[in-house]
Amino acid sequence: MSNGAFANGDAAPQTHTPSQRYLSTRGEDTGFSFEDVVLKGLANDGGLYIPEELPTASDWQSWKDLPFNEIAYNVLSLYISPSEIPAEDLKDIVNRSYATFRSEDVTPLINLQDNIHLLELFHGPTFAFKDVALQFLGNLFEYFLVRRNEGKTGRDRYHLTVVGATSGDTGSAAIYGLRGKKDVSVFMLHPKGRVSPIQELQMTTVLDSNVHNLAVTGNFDNCQDIVKALFADPEINATHKLGAVNSINMARILAQITYYFYSYFALLRQQPETFKLGDKVRFSVPSGNFGDILAGYFAYRMGLPVEKLVIATNENDILDRFFKTGRYEKKPAYGAAAEGGLEKDGVKAHEDGVKETLSPAMDILVSSNFERLLWFLAYEFASSAGMDDEWNKKQAGQEVSSWLNDLKSKGGFGVYKDVLEAGRRNFHSERVSDQETLDTIKSLYKEVGYVLDPHTAVGVEAARRAVKIFSANTHTISLSTAHPAKFAGAVEQALKDEEGFDFEAKVLPEEFVGLDKREKRVRDVANDWEAVREVVREQVEEEFKAAGY
Numbered sequence: 001m002s003n004g005a006f007a008n009g010d011a012a013p014q015t016h017t018p019s020q021r022y023l024s025t026r027g028e029d030t031g032f033s034f035e036d037v038v039l040k041g042l043a044n045d046g047g048l049y050i051p052e053e054l055p056t057a058s059d060w061q062s063w064k065d066l067p068f069n070e071i072a073y074n075v076l077s078l079y080i081s082p083s084e085i086p087a088e089d090l091k092d093i094v095n096r097s098y099a100t101f102r103s104e105d106v107t108p109l110i111n112l113q114d115n116i117h118l119l120e121l122f123h124g125p126t127f128a129f130k131d132v133a134l135q136f137l138g139n140l141f142e143y144f145l146v147r148r149n150e151g152k153t154g155r156d157r158y159h160l161t162v163v164g165a166t167s168g169d170t171g172s173a174a175i176y177g178l179r180g181k182k183d184v185s186v187f188m189l190h191p192k193g194r195v196s197p198i199q200e201l202q203m204t205t206v207l208d209s210n211v212h213n214l215a216v217t218g219n220f221d222n223c224q225d226i227v228k229a230l231f232a233d234p235e236i237n238a239t240h241k242l243g244a245v246n247s248i249n250m251a252r253i254l255a256q257i258t259y260y261f262y263s264y265f266a267l268l269r270q271q272p273e274t275f276k277l278g279d280k281v282r283f284s285v286p287s288g289n290f291g292d293i294l295a296g297y298f299a300y301r302m303g304l305p306v307e308k309l310v311i312a313t314n315e316n317d318i319l320d321r322f323f324k325t326g327r328y329e330k331k332p333a334y335g336a337a338a339e340g341g342l343e344k345d346g347v348k349a350h351e352d353g354v355k356e357t358l359s360p361a362m363d364i365l366v367s368s369n370f371e372r373l374l375w376f377l378a379y380e381f382a383s384s385a386g387m388d389d390e391w392n393k394k395q396a397g398q399e400v401s402s403w404l405n406d407l408k409s410k411g412g413f414g415v416y417k418d419v420l421e422a423g424r425r426n427f428h429s430e431r432v433s434d435q436e437t438l439d440t441i442k443s444l445y446k447e448v449g450y451v452l453d454p455h456t457a458v459g460v461e462a463a464r465r466a467v468k469i470f471s472a473n474t475h476t477i478s479l480s481t482a483h484p485a486k487f488a489g490a491v492e493q494a495l496k497d498e499e500g501f502d503f504e505a506k507v508l509p510e511e512f513v514g515l516d517k518r519e520k521r522v523r524d525v526a527n528d529w530e531a532v533r534e535v536v537r538e539q540v541e542e543e544f545k546a547a548g549y
């Protein structure tokens with residue numbers, strides 16, 4: 001990366017060329033094509049793929065009147081070489097991916113209150129923000145597989161075995177993106193009993209023969225660790241060609257960049273008096289695995305004028321603790337499990353330290369994409385030594401490897417002051433309790449009649465705090481990551497005493513009615529990656545036999 005200024009005017013390294021090769025955050029693997037990165041998911045050295053260069057969109061201002069799909073194409077074409085996916089094919093993939101959304105805007109922006117706006121990301125097939133990336137990823141997998149399998153038959157065909165971990169939303173979005181697709185099997189691991197009833201039904205009522213729901217006795221991090229252990233096993237990788245649908249897959253992040261640009265332009269149209277092209281905006285993002293907000297960071301690095309990215313966590317607050325202390329630690333600094341009890345401030349905590357909150361999709365101990373941000377921060381730090389770019393990248397990879405090793409062996413690590421300060425330039429964090437989540441749902445309902453889902457409420461509360469800490473004149477776009485009907489328990493708890501509130505009439509979409517009466521398919525598995533590996537082998541074999549291979 002050459003030195004210079006970001007396209008949004010901030011001093012930082014920049015490049016003007018599109019970046020279409022990828023490297024691993026742990027420094028061992030470099031020079032990957034987009035197709036390799038999408039199909040492999042996780043690098044061989046255990047790291048996550050990132051673009052070798054972050055592209056700038058020097059002409060981003062000219063996108064202001066474009067529809068969502070065209071912005072998506074413009075963003076994605078900076079990361080995907082036309083030699084890998086010709087422009088017309090990429091446009092077709094994008095168009096098909098967003099044709100399944102219920103809103104013409106795909107991700108509409110609405111004014112919630114004062115200078116706080118809600119970016120509704122839940123108009124896709126499964127009513128959560130994951131659809132934006134997973135409808136695209138499903139079509140992308142299909143595109144690559146059709147091309148790889150031309151002229152091949154039976155077991156010679158490239159068959160992708162997707163293994164994913166979900167705390168509820170990725171699971172159904174991935175299943176809806178991949179159900180019935182040829183040459184793909186999907187194994188989705190969720191923590192048994194720790195996803196919302198609707199989320200569970202959305203996954204387990206899909207009966208396509210290539211879809212396998214596995215309920216793991218454990219928490220989301222156990223599911224994520226099993227997935228990573230499978231990817232680290234060279235044998236199953238070679239025999240079954242594993243693919244990732246979690247945000248460890250770089251394509252997930254890339255697809256999410258679009259709505260940061262799109263919402264900025266929507267704000268221009270909606271607030272012409274107080275918001276002009278080039279003005280800075282603030283985003284508040286309910287965060288767990290750090291994929292959604294990382295896409296915002298990419299948008300910023302590409303040139304979008306962003307004042308701050310506000311990380312909104314629930315009481316599983318590893319990210320908030322990092323930004324407050326500079327230490328990234330698995331063990332909660334407070335919390336019932338750590339203190340020998342299982343209940344504190346009305347929140348259930350498990351032995352493993354995960355708290356069971358009203359925003360369960362964010363009940364995560366370790367945020368997998370944080371590793372990607374750490375690489376960019378380590379790279380920036382290394383660049384200050386005045387060495388060449390190859391050295392900077394190598395240094396960043398080594399630093400990230402050492403931090404991640406400490407996380408594994410010692411349960412945490414700390415970063416240098418300069419690294420933390422670099423992170424704080426772009427990010428601010430807020431932790432929101434369950435009580436504050438309920439209060440936010442209640443107050444927004446009373447004040448403007450809008451029903452927030454609990455994850456979105458975490459983001460809105462963080463946005464309200466950020467308004468007080470930073471400038472109140474800056475518009476804040478708060479990401480609405482799920483439809484409230486997916487989390488009926490929390491919404492009813494917050495609004496049950498409100499006069500005239502009727503969940504079924506006001507909130508429940510017709511798509512969810514009768515879901516509980518449908519046939520379900522799910523298999524219980526132990527928290528043991530080798531046991532899961534056996535299930536994968538057995539089920540794929542059954543699918544092959546059924547297909548006559």
Ligand SMILES: Cc1ncc(COP(=O)(O)O)c(C=O)c1O
Nearest residue numbers: 169287288289290291292361481
């Ligand atoms: C509804 C909802 N909100 C927020 C998040 C957190 O997003 P991320 O994991 O990308 O930080 C998730 C899960 O990922 C989710 O399902």
Ligand SMILES: N[C@@H](CCOP(=O)(O)O)C(=O)O
Nearest residue numbers: 166167168169170246247361
């Ligand atoms: N909250 C997620 C957890 C998985 O996150 P991902 O974005 O890495 O897929 C979920 O709902 O499954």
